Structure formats: C-alpha cells, structure tokens
Amino acid sequence: MWRKALVAALLALAVGFFYHGGPDLQEHILQYIGLPNFPSSSLRLNSKDSLEHVISSAWQTLITLPTQQWSKVAVGVNACVDVVVSGVGLLQALAVDPGTGQDHEVLHSKEDLKEAFIHFMGRGAAAERFFTDKETFQRIARAAAEYPGAKVYVGGNAALIGQKLATYPDLMVLLCGPVGPKLHEMLDEQIVVPPDSLQETDEYHLILEYKAGEKWGSTQAPQANRFIFSHDVSNGEMSSLETFVASLEDFQPDLVVLSGLHMMEGQGRELWEERLKEAVSAISDIHKDIPIHLELASMTDRDFMNSIMQEQVMPIVSSVGLNEQELLFLSHAGEGPHADLPAWKGIPDVGRVSDILLWILEEHGRSDPSSEADLTRIHFHTLAYHVLATVDGYWGNQAAAVMAGARVASTQACGGQSVDISKVELRAPLEFHSSHTEPRKKLTLNPAEPVTVWRRGNVTFHLTPVLVCKQPLRTVGLGDAISAEGLVYSELKTQQSF
Numbered sequence: 365m366w367r368k369a370l371v372a373a374l375l376a377l378a379v380g381f382f383y384h385g386g387p388d389l390q391e392h393i394l395q396y397i398g399l400p401n402f403p404s405s406s407l408r409l410n411s412k413d414s415l416e417h418v419i420s421s422a423w424q425t426l427i428t429l430p431t432q433q434w435s436k437v438a439v440g441v442n443a444c445v446d447v448v449v450s451g452v453g454l455l456q457a458l459a460v461d462p463g464t465g466q467d468h469e470v471l472h473s474k475e476d477l478k479e480a481f482i483h484f485m486g487r488g489a490a491a492e493r494f495f496t497d498k499e500t501f502q503r504i505a506r507a508a509a510e511y512p513g514a515k516v517y518v519g520g521n522a523a524l525i526g527q528k529l530a531t532y533p534d535l536m537v538l539l540c541g542p543v544g545p546k547l548h549e550m551l552d553e554q555i556v557v558p559p560d561s562l563q564e565t566d567e568y569h570l571i572l573e574y575k576a577g578e579k580w581g582s583t584q585a586p587q588a589n590r591f592i593f594s595h596d597v598s599n600g601e602m603s604s605l606e607t608f609v610a611s612l613e614d615f616q617p618d619l620v621v622l623s624g625l626h627m628m629e630g631q632g633r634e635l636w637e638e639r640l641k642e643a644v645s646a647i648s649d650i651h652k653d654i655p656i657h658l659e660l661a662s663m664t665d666r667d668f669m670n671s672i673m674q675e676q677v678m679p680i681v682s683s684v685g686l687n688e689q690e691l692l693f694l695s696h697a698g699e700g701p702h703a704d705l706p707a708w709k710g711i712p713d714v715g716r717v718s719d720i721l722l723w724i725l726e727e728h729g730r731s732d733p734s735s736e737a738d739l740t741r742i743h744f745h746t747l748a749y750h751v752l753a754t755v756d757g758y759w760g761n762q763a764a765a766v767m768a769g770a771r772v773a774s775t776q777a778c779g780g781q782s783v784d785i786s787k788v789e790l791r792a793p794l795e796f797h798s799s800h801t802e803p804r805k806k807l808t809l810n811p812a813e814p815v816t817v818w819r820r821g822n823v824t825f826h827l828t829p830v831l832v833c834k835q836p837l838r839t840v841g842l843g844d845a846i847s848a849e850g851l852v853y854s855e856l857k858t859q860q861s862f
C-alpha cells in the first residue's frame with residue numbers, strides 16, 4: 365500500500381510542479397497524460413453543419429481497412445532520442461556565461477555551442493549543427509535530459525513510423541536502427557528490435573528552444589525558434605542498413621519501410637557518394653516480392669537529391685512518401701515540371717503538384733509496364749491536403765488510405781485521439797485543376813465524400829483535404845505518422861507479374 369501512496373504523492377508533486385512551470389508545460393501534461401480538454405470558447409455555434417464537421421463524419425464512415433492487411437512490417441534505419449529543452453536554461457545549467465555570438469560550421473566545445481546558439485538566437489533563425497567531441501556531447505546530453513521540464517521523445521523517422529504502426533495490435537513491427545537504452549525503454553512493447561541494433565548509448569538530438577523576446581545577456585530573440593545539435597554518427601552513416609537488410613531474411617516481412625537516407629547528406633560529398641552506392645546495393649538485396657516504401661525527408665544538396673533519383677534509389681522502391689518541399693526539390697534537381705518555381709507561395713497549387721507527381725511516376729516509376737522501375741505509389745502530404753498517386757493495377761484501397769493519413773494529421777497535430785472540430789479548419793481549395801497546363805480538368809471537392817479522384821495516363825490521383833489544427837502542439841513526426849497510416853490502409857494487388 366505504501367508504495368501506491370508514495371507513487372500518488374510523487375505524481376501529485378510532479379503535476380503540481382508542472383502546473384507552475386508555465387503554459388507550455390501544461391500543454392505537455394495535457395498532451396501526455398490525456399486530461400480532458402475543456403470546451404473551447406471559439407466553438408462555432410453552427411459547428412454541426414460546418415464543412416469541417418461534414419468532412420470529419422464522412423471520414424469516419426468511409427475509412428475502412430483493406431481486405432488484405434500487412435501482418436509483418438520491417439522499419440529502418442534512423443532512430444534517436446529527441447530532447448527538447450530551454451536553450452538558455454540548459455546553457456546556464458552548464459555554467460556558461462552569455463557573450464557575443466559567432467557561427468561555427470561544426471561545434472567542438474561548450475564555448476562553440478554557446479556562441480553558435482547566441483548567433484542564431486539573436487536572429488531567431490533555425491539551425492542544426494554537428495558536435496564533434498563525443499564525451500563532452502554525452503555530458504551535455506545527460507544534463508539536458510535531466511534538466512527540469514525537458515521533454516524527451518522518440519525521434520528519427522524509422523522509430524516514429526514504427527511507433528505509429530505499433531498502434532495496430534495485429535501488426536508485427538521490426539525496427540532496425542541505433543537503439544540505445546533510453547529509446548528502447550520508450551518504444552512500444554510490440555516493436556521487436558534485433559539484438560544487433562541495440563547499442564550502449566543513445567543517439568541524442570538536443571533541441572534547444574527559445575521564445576520570442578527571450579533574453580540572455582545582451583541577446584534577444586526576435587521570434588521563437590530552435591537550435592538543434594547532435595553527435596550522431598550512426599544515423600549519419602546509416603550504419604544499421606546492412607543489419608536491417610540481413611534481418612529481413614529471418615523476419616520475412618510483407619512490407620519494408622525505409623528512411624534516413626537524408627541523414628547521409630551531412631557527412632560531406634565524398635562520404636555520401638560512397639555510402640549511397642553501398643546503400644543502393646544493400647537495398648537491391650531485398651527480395652523483389654517485398655514492396656519497399658521510402659520516406660524522404662528534407663535535403664539541401666541538389667546533387668545528393670539527384671543521386672537519390674538517378675543512382676536508382678527511386679526506381680528500386682515501390683512507394684515514396686514526401687512533402688511539398690521535397691516534391692519541388694525533386695523537380696528542381698531533376699529538371700522536372702515547374703522547376704522554374706523557386707518555392708511554393710502559400711498552399712501548393714494542386715495542378716502543379718499533380719504535374720510533378722505524374723512526371724516522377726512516368727520518368728522514374730513504372731507507369732509504363734515495360735519499365736524496369738518498381739515505383740508505383742507516391743503519398744504526398746502538405747499542410748492543407750494530401751494526394752495519393754498510384755500507377756493503375758498495383759495498389760488498392762487508395763481512397764481510404766489517403767483519408768486515413770489526413771485524419772491522423774488532423775488529429776495528431778492538436779494532440780488528441782480523434783478530430784476535434786472546434787480546433788481545426790479547412791484550408792484546402794474546394795475547386796482546383798488536374799494540371800497547371802492544358803489540357804486540364806476542373807475538379808471539385810465534395811465535403812460529404814471528401815476524396816477527389818482523377819486520372820492521367822496510367823496514373824490515378826486521390827486527393828483529400830486536411831482539417832488543419834489551428835494551434836498545433838507538436839508537428840515533429842507528423843509526416844511519418846501520415847505515411848505510416850496511409851500504408852496500413854493500403855493494399856497491394858497481387859495479380860501483377862514481373
């Protein structure tokens with residue numbers, strides 16, 4: 365009994381502590397222990413008839429699992445622990461004094477860290493840096509994880525996709541990646557980690573946050589942002605890839621999900637050129653009958669992106685998940701449609717998105733059955749809507765899959781378990797075109813049946829809007845959750861013969 369009482373007392377203390385810790389921490393608590401949310405005062409009177417309500421109810425009835433469901437999914441290979449902490453608070457705890465800022469391309473010491481942090485905090489700009497000294501980094505990471513109010517999360521696309529898949533009790537999930545003790549403890553029990561993937565220390569990514577107007581010494585942040593740094597060698601080298609491929613033999617998955625290619629970019633050209641070749645060769649060893657989904661993440665090097673397309677990563681996978689930045693960047697790197705567009709302005713135009721998706725499937729995919737490429741599916745996500753583009757004859761249940769992904773985006777960003785109509789809004793256009801250039805078809809979105817379908821060549825497009833969270837709590841990992849959910853609701857048609 366005394367044990368229970370002690371736990372209760374500690375919990376009360378902890379909650380009490382957090383409640384005095386400021387609004388962010390309260391949100392954090394609400395998000396993680398699931399206290400009931402109070403009805404929002406901004407609830408619209410006619411919310412029952414709102415478009416948001418109509419769409420959300422339609423999703424509830426129209427999203428159904430496919431007849432053929434996956435039973436075993438293998439996910440690899442980037443995984444880490446994200447620690448989100450107050451930047452100024454952590455640096456003070458490390459006993460460094462404020463001073464003048466200076467950028468460093470790589471960080472060698474606490475002093476470098478402080479100077480780079482001040483440099484970016486003063487500008488309110490996001491930045492990510494590599495910390496070279498392993499021992500010092502481990503000490504800082506430990507201090508960060510123990511800092512009062514630090515939030516510790518599962519990080520890395522593969523681990524996040526694994527976590528989402530593990531919410532389906534009938535699905536066996538294998539996760540390969542650098543899994544240390546802390547990450548292992550946080551992972552869902554259902555996830556199997558092969559012994560070769562376990563390592564003694566975690567790969568920590570430290571995310572130093574600061575608020576708009578926050579001051580340290582003579583530096584003041586013009587806006588809220590974050591400074592990220594790590595000493596992450598395993599993920600940078602994709603060191604788990606070979607183990608991952610080797611473990612598939614035993615595990616016999618019916619779907620493979622691959623991510624973390626983008627992490628190699630940070631190593632510099634010589635290293636990634638070499639490593640990418642090895643990666644392609646490892647991926648090619650995966651049995652041809654097992655579909656591979658590749659989750660892309662932000663890359664900045666055009667040559668690297670080009671290599672991913674041309675050195676055959678795209679053609680040897682069956683499915684790709686990406687967002688609007690990655691989509692446009694692919695077109696820039698490969699001189700595809702709308703490559704002259706420097707960046708999207710506001711909500712990406714559906715016609716342009718459709719043009720680039722079609723180009724990828726025709727140039728690097730299997731839109732022509734005589735092509736050598738395997739790529740037949742692209743799950744595109746942007747804030748306001750998602751599109752699932754598939755080559756005809758290979759995939760089923762696309763409408764449910766794209767809606768399921770959008771429902772997760774609409775739910776998870778607000779931190780809830782289901783769509784809360786009072787907290788979301790429709791931002792997708794209700795009218796758009798199948799292409800940016802002629803000949804094009806005018807298309808509309810029907811909220812009561814919120815999937816618009818169109819065809820071009822041998823490719824079918826399914827679009828559904830997102831109910832965008834008005835005050836998102838945490839958007840990291842949203843793309844991973846969308847892709848994972850979309851895969852759970854997708855099925856492979858079996859009749860094709862290669």
Ligand SMILES: *[C@@H]1O[C@H](CO)[C@@H](O)[C@H](O)[C@H]1NC(C)=O
Pocket residue numbers: 726731732733821822
């Ligand atoms: C579409 O598929 C047909 C065969 O079914 C093929 O002849 C044609 O070239 C394909 N079109 C494109 C644009 O790949």
